[in-house]
Amino acid sequence: MTATAHEPTTHEAIVRPVDWRAPISFIVFALVGFFAFGVNGPSTDVVFSWAAKGTPSVLPDLTVNARALGFVIGGLMFAITALTFWLALTRRKISAWIVVGFALLFLIGLLGWVGAGGRVPIVYLLTGAIAFSVPVVLGALAGAMGERAGVTNIAIEGQLLMGAFTAAFVGTITGNLIIAMFAGMISGSLIGALLAVFSVKYHVDQIIVGVVVNVLVAGITSFVHSSMMTRDEQAYNYPGTLPAIRIPLLSEIPVIGPVLFNQRITTYLMFALVIFVTVLLYKTRTGLRLRAVGEHPLAADTVGINVNRTRFWVVTLSGLIAGLGGVALSIGSVGGFIREMSAGQGYIALACVILGRWNPLAATAAAFLFGFSKQFGVWAAQAGAAIPTDFINMIPYIVTLIAVGGFVGRSIAPAAINKPYVKS
Amino acid sequence: MTETTKAPAEPRETGTLQLALREIFGASFTRTVLAIVIGFVVGAVLIIITNEEFLASVGYFFQRPSDALGAAWNAVYTGYSSLFTGSIFNSSADTFGAAIRPFTETLRFAAPLILAGLGIALSFKVGLFNIGGLGQMLVAIAGASWVSFAVPMPTALHMLVAMAVGVLAAMVWGGIVGLLKAATGAHEVIVTIMMNYIALYAVSYAMRAGFLHSPDAGTNPKTPPPLETAQYPALLGDSYRLHLGFIVAVLGVVLYWWLMERSSLGFRLRAVGENPSAAATSGMKVSTLYIITMALSAMFVGFAGVNQVLGGSVGLTASADSGIGFDAITVALLGGGNAIGIFFAGLLFGAMKAGGPAMQIAGVSPEVLVVVQGVIVLFIAAPPLVRAIFRLPKSVENGPIAQKFSRTKKGGE
Numbered sequence: 001m002t003a004t005a006h007e008p009t010t011h012e013a014i015v016r017p018v019d020w021r022a023p024i025s026f027i028v029f030a031l032v033g034f035f036a037f038g039v040n041g042p043s044t045d046v047v048f049s050w051a052a053k054g055t056p057s058v059l060p061d062l063t064v065n066a067r068a069l070g071f072v073i074g075g076l077m078f079a080i081t082a083l084t085f086w087l088a089l090t091r092r093k094i095s096a097w098i099v100v101g102f103a104l105l106f107l108i109g110l111l112g113w114v115g116a117g118g119r120v121p122i123v124y125l126l127t128g129a130i131a132f133s134v135p136v137v138l139g140a141l142a143g144a145m146g147e148r149a150g151v152t153n154i155a156i157e158g159q160l161l162m163g164a165f166t167a168a169f170v171g172t173i174t175g176n177l178i179i180a181m182f183a184g185m186i187s188g189s190l191i192g193a194l195l196a197v198f199s200v201k202y203h204v205d206q207i208i209v210g211v212v213v214n215v216l217v218a219g220i221t222s223f224v225h226s227s228m229m230t231r232d233e234q235a236y237n238y239p240g241t242l243p244a245i246r247i248p249l250l251s252e253i254p255v256i257g258p259v260l261f262n263q264r265i266t267t268y269l270m271f272a273l274v275i276f277v278t279v280l281l282y283k284t285r286t287g288l289r290l291r292a293v294g295e296h297p298l299a300a301d302t303v304g305i306n307v308n309r310t311r312f313w314v315v316t317l318s319g320l321i322a323g324l325g326g327v328a329l330s331i332g333s334v335g336g337f338i339r340e341m342s343a344g345q346g347y348i349a350l351a352c353v354i355l356g357r358w359n360p361l362a363a364t365a366a367a368f369l370f371g372f373s374k375q376f377g378v379w380a381a382q383a384g385a386a387i388p389t390d391f392i393n394m395i396p397y398i399v400t401l402i403a404v405g406g407f408v409g410r411s412i413a414p415a416a417i418n419k420p421y422v423k424s
Numbered sequence: 425m426t427e428t429t430k431a432p433a434e435p436r437e438t439g440t441l442q443l444a445l446r447e448i449f450g451a452s453f454t455r456t457v458l459a460i461v462i463g464f465v466v467g468a469v470l471i472i473i474t475n476e477e478f479l480a481s482v483g484y485f486f487q488r489p490s491d492a493l494g495a496a497w498n499a500v501y502t503g504y505s506s507l508f509t510g511s512i513f514n515s516s517a518d519t520f521g522a523a524i525r526p527f528t529e530t531l532r533f534a535a536p537l538i539l540a541g542l543g544i545a546l547s548f549k550v551g552l553f554n555i556g557g558l559g560q561m562l563v564a565i566a567g568a569s570w571v572s573f574a575v576p577m578p579t580a581l582h583m584l585v586a587m588a589v590g591v592l593a594a595m596v597w598g599g600i601v602g603l604l605k606a607a608t609g610a611h612e613v614i615v616t617i618m619m620n621y622i623a624l625y626a627v628s629y630a631m632r633a634g635f636l637h638s639p640d641a642g643t644n645p646k647t648p649p650p651l652e653t654a655q656y657p658a659l660l661g662d663s664y665r666l667h668l669g670f671i672v673a674v675l676g677v678v679l680y681w682w683l684m685e686r687s688s689l690g691f692r693l694r695a696v697g698e699n700p701s702a703a704a705t706s707g708m709k710v711s712t713l714y715i716i717t718m719a720l721s722a723m724f725v726g727f728a729g730v731n732q733v734l735g736g737s738v739g740l741t742a743s744a745d746s747g748i749g750f751d752a753i754t755v756a757l758l759g760g761g762n763a764i765g766i767f768f769a770g771l772l773f774g775a776m777k778a779g780g781p782a783m784q785i786a787g788v789s790p791e792v793l794v795v796v797q798g799v800i801v802l803f804i805a806a807p808p809l810v811r812a813i814f815r816l817p818k819s820v821e822n823g824p825i826a827q828k829f830s831r832t833k834k835g836g837e
Contacts, residue, residue, distance in 0.1 A: 021608075154613075202806045207553055207613060211753055212802045219794030220470070227474045227789040347617045354614055390629035397621040404610040404618070 022099075023088045025402055026081040029106055034074030037109040041070035042116040049119045050255050059254050066116035073109035077102060096362070103369075110376075114385040125375055126259045131333065133371025134270050135160055135342070138325030139349030140356070140363040141277045142192075142318040147358055148281060149314040150294035150416040154210025155195045156322050157346025158217035159188040163326020165221040168337035169229075171239030171330075180239060181265070181327050188323020189316050191217060196315040200308050203420035218340055225339050233336075241335035242266060266324060266332035273321055277360045290314055294414035297421040307421045322346075351400045358414060370396045456758070456804060460772070463800035467792045468500045474789075475499035503788035510782025511775035521663070526778060528666040532735070534774025535673040536728035536748050541755030541766045542680045543724030549684060549761055550697040550717040556601060556616030557749025559623035560594040560722040564729025565744050566627050567593035570636060572650030572733055582653040586734060591726035597623065598722020599715055606711035612718070620749070628742040638739050647739045656734045669731040673770070676727055681763035683720070693717055725752065754801045773797065 046069065048062040080102050087094050111120050139156045146153035153159075166187035171180030195213055199206040229237035242264045251261040260271075281287040289310060292300040297307045329345075330337050348370055356362030377392040385392070472478050478499060481491035509515070511530045517523040540557055547554035554560075568590025577585060601619060604610045630636040631645035638648040656668035684690040695703040696713050704710045732744045755773055759766030776797065780790030 198802070198806050204805050208757065208805050209802070211555070212757075212798055212805060215750070215754060216795060216798030216802065219791060219796075219798050223470060223789050223791035223795060224474060226791050344617075344621070351614050351618065354611065388629055388633065390625040390632065394622055394625040397618040397625075401604070401610075401615065401618045401622070404614050405604050405608045 018088055018091065020088060021405075022094050023081065023084045026077075026084050026102060029102070030074065030077035030081045033070070033077050033106055033109050037070030037113045038067060038074040039070075041067040041113055043067040044117040046112045046115045046117070047119045048111075048115075049121050050123060051121070061119075064112070066112045069112040070109055073105050073112070077105050077109075080105070100365075107372075114376075114380050114383055114387075118383055121379070123255055123258055125372070125379055126255075128375035128378065129368065129372035130259065130263070130267060131371070132374040133368045134267055134328040134332065135325040136345050136349050136352060136367040136370050137270050137364050138273065138321050138328065139346050140352040140367045141273055141360055142188075142322035142325070143350050143353040144356070144358055144360045144363050145277060145281070145290070145318040145321070146192075146315050147353055147417055148294045148414055149290045149311050150297065150414055150419060150421070151196070151199060151311055151315050152206045152210065152350075152418045153192070153195065153315065153318070153322075154207050154350065155191055155213040155217075155346075156325075156349050157342055157344065158210075158214040159191045159319055159322035160326040160329060160342040160346045160349075161214075161221055161340065162191050162217050163188040163323035164330035164341055165224070165326070165337050166323075167327040167332075168237055168239045168330040169224075172236055177239065177242050177331055180331055181242070181324070184327035184330075185320045185323040188321075188326055189319030192319025192322065193312075193316040196312040199420065200311045200315070203422065206418045214346070221337070222339050225337060229337060237336050239331050239335060242332050264328075264332050266328040269324060270328070273324075274360060274364050277321070281360060291414070293421075294416055297416050297419075301421070301423065307423075311421070322349075325349075348396075351404070354413075355400060355403050369399070373399075456760070459758075459800045459803035462803050463796040463798075464504070466799045467796040468504070470792050470795055471499050471503050471788055472496040499788065502786045503783055503792070506782040506786035506788070507776070507779035507793075509779075511779035525664060526782075528660060528664045529778040530771065530775040531670045532666045532774075533777040534770045535669040535735070536731040537751055537755050537773050537777075538673040538767055538770030539676045539731065540725045540728035540748050540752030541759055541770050542676055542763070543721045543726075543728070544752045545756035545759060545761045545766055546680065546684070546693075546724060547717055547721040548697075548756055550693045550713070551700065552602075552605075552714065552717055552721070553613050554598070554601070554616055554718065554721045554725075555613055555750075555753065556598065556619050556722070557725050557728075557752045558745055559616070559620040559749070560598050560725040561729035561732070561745040561749045562623040562627045562742070563597040564590040564594040564726035565733055565740060566590075566630060566636060568730040568733040569647045569650065569740060572654035573648040574635075576651060577653060579653045582651065583656065583734060586650070586654045587727070587730050590730040590733065591723055594722040594726025594729060595719040598725070599719040601722075602715035602718030605718070606714045624742060631740075631742055641739070644741075646741050649737055649739045650733055652737070654734055655737055656731075667735050669735045672727060672731065674767075676724060677763045677767050680724065680766075684763075689716070725749070728752070751797075754797050757801045758804055760804075 044066055045063050046066045048064070050059040050061065080098060084094050084098065111125075114120075139160055142159065143153050143156050163184040167180045167184030170183035171177050174180065191213060195206070195209055198204045198209040198213075225237070244262055244264055245268070247261040251257040253261070279287075281291065289300065289305050292303075293305060293307050293310045293314075300310075301307050325345075326342070329341055334341075349367065352363045352366035352370065355366040356364070373392070373396040376395075377389050380387070380392050381389040475495060477495040478492055481488070481495050485492050509526065511526050514523050514526050517525070540561065543560075544554050544557060568586045571586040571589045572582070575585070576582070597619065601612055601615050604615050605612050627636070628645050631647055632643065636647045638646050640646075640648070656672075658664065659666045659668060659670065682690075684694065692703070692708050692713060693716070695706070695708065696710055696717075700710050703713075728748055729745065732746070732748075733740060751773060755766060755769045758772070759769035776790075776793040780793060783790040783793075
C-alpha cells in the first residue's frame, strides 16, 4: 500500500457501515418460505379462485401444484435476498418496492400453502381485508396528520371507541344512520380537542394524556353500555348498519369490482380521505404549514404561523377522520356497539403511521397489511390450516416489531413530535 | 456515523417526558386529594344522568324538582355507599371479623396493582414508557403457572421456584424491549404494544393447545389449577381470601424504595431519566441501562403476574391479567413515582376493584369507577387545570411545566 499524501485518510471514516439488518431479515423469510412452502410443502393442487359471491365468475380459476409454487416462490425470494445483499454491500438503499414485492411473494406462497388441497378465494380475502382495514386506515390517517403537526396521538384508540359508541347510540335514537355517522365523527373530534387542550394548551405529555384519555373513553362507553345499552338494547343500541352501495358498471369489473365498488359509504370515504390527506399534506399551503409546525415550530412561528393554534385544529379536525373510523366499527360493520370494540386498533393505527414513516399512503398500505392478515386468520381457521390461528393472528405484530426494529430502516419522526411549543 | 445510528434513544423526547413526569410526580398532597374529589364528582354526574328514575323525573323537573333531586341523590348515595361497604367496612355484618372482610379484599386486589404500578413507575423514572404491562404479566403468568401445576415440589420451595420462573420470564420479555430500543432505537411505546399482542396470542395458544392447556377444559384456553404446594398461603386464616401476595407487594414497595433511593444502580437510572445525554457524557452506558430498566420494570410487573397465579386455586385463562397491566399506568401516575405514593394509589384502585361487585348488586354499573380513575389521573397530570379550577396559588417548586420548558429553552437548547 503506497498511500500518497493527497489521499485523505479520514475518507474511510465517512463511509457508511454496511447495514445488514434488511438482508438478514430477508434471508430468514426466504428460508422459511423455501422450506415450509417448497421442501416440506404439501404436494396437492391449490385453486386460486377469482369468483365473487353473487356475480358470475369471469376469470378462469388458476390451478397449480402447491409444492411447485412453493419452490418457485422460494427461489424468487432467494433471488431478491441476493439482490439485497448486493445492494447492502454496495451501500445502496433498498427501495420500498423491493420490500413490497418480497412481501407479496411470501404472501402468495403462504396462501398456496394454507389453501393446498382446496381453494384460495381471492375476492373473499380482499373484501374482508378491506372491511377490517377501514378503521385502522382512518385511524392511521388521523395519526399521521397529528404526528406531522408534532402531536403524538395515542388517543386514536379512544377516538375510534367514542366514534363507534356515539354512532351506535345516536343511530338508535334518531333512526338516521347518516346523522349517526356525523355524530360519530364529531365525537371523535371532541376527544381530539380534549387531547389538544391538555397537550397543547397545558403542555401535559402527549403520551400520558393519550393513555389517560383512552382510559376515560373506555370507562364512559363501558359504563353507558352496561347501565343503559344492555338494559334496553332496542332503545339504545339497535342502529342497524349502513347499506352497501353498489356502483353501477364499475362493480361489474371482475375481482376489482366486487372488492372495491360494492362497499359501504365509510369505505368510499376512506379511499377519498387517503387521497385528501395525502394531497393536503404535500400539495397545499395548509399542509406545508402543518408540517412546518411539526418539524420546526420556532421557524414556523417566526414566519407568522400560530403553532399552538395550528396544532389544536389539526388534532381536533383529524379527530373527525378517526371518529369516522369508529363509525366504520359499529354501524359500518356489526351494527351496534360492543364493549371496548376498538380492541387496540387505535394503537395498531399508530404503529402503521410509524411503519409508513409518517407518510399517509405508506401508513395506509401498512394498515391494509393488518386488515389482510386479520382476514387471512379468519380464512385460515375455516380452511383448517396447519398452523394455529393464534400464530396467524400474531403475524402483523411480529412484522411490525421487525419493521420497527430495522427492517425498513431507522424511521425519522417529525422533529418536534411530543414537544410542547412555548413562546418565549 | 456508526455512533449516531446506534444512539439508543432520542434524548429530546425522553427529556420532555421526564419533565412532564417530574411535574406529575411532584404533585402536592392537596392537588392529589382535589383530583380524587373531582374524579368522584364526575363519576356521580355519570351515575345521575344514566339513572332511570332521574331520567323519568327530569321531564317534569320544573313541576316537582324534588323528585329529580331525590332520585339523583339516591342513585349516587346507593352507588358510593355500596362501594364503601364492598371495599372498606360492612357495617351491617354480624361480627367485626365479617365487617372488615371487605377491607381485606381491598388489600388482596391492591397487591398486584401496587406491584405492577411499581414496575411502570420505575420505567417512567428512567424516561421510558412501558405500556407492556399486559404482555409482561401474561408471560409471568405462563411461567409461574407452568411450574405451579406441572413440576411438583415441596411446599415452600415450589412457591419460590414458581415465583422465580414467572418473574424471570417477564424480565426476559421486558428486556427484549430494552434491547430493541438500545440496539435499533425502536420506540418502546410501539414495541411494548406489539409485544403485548404477541404475548397474548402466544399464551392463548399455550393455554388452548400447548404446554399450559388443561385437559379438562376441552378446546377452551385454560390452565390446570396450581398445586397446593405452590399457592400463596392465606394470611388471616381460611375465612379471608387475603394471601401472601399482599406481603410480597409490601416487600416490593420496600425494594423499590431501596433500589431507586439508596442503591447506586438507582442513582444511575435516575440520572439517565433526568438527562440521558449528561448521563452518557459522565460515562454511563445509557443503552445498557435502558435494557436493565426494562428488565427491572418487567420484574415488578412479573410479580403482579405471579400473584394472579399463586394467589388463587383455580386455572386461568388468557384474561388472567384482569387489566392490571394497563391499570398499572394510572396507578404509577397517581402514585407520583414514589414507593409510598404507589402503595396508596394501589390501595385506592384496589378498593375500587373490591367494591365493584357490591356496586353491581346495588344496581350501579361499576364501570363508572374506570371513569373516576381516568379523571383522577387526568387532573393529576394537568396541574395548571386543577390550579385554575380551585384557584390554588402557583407553587414555585412544582411550577407549571411551561416555566420549565421555557427555562430549558433559555438554558441553551
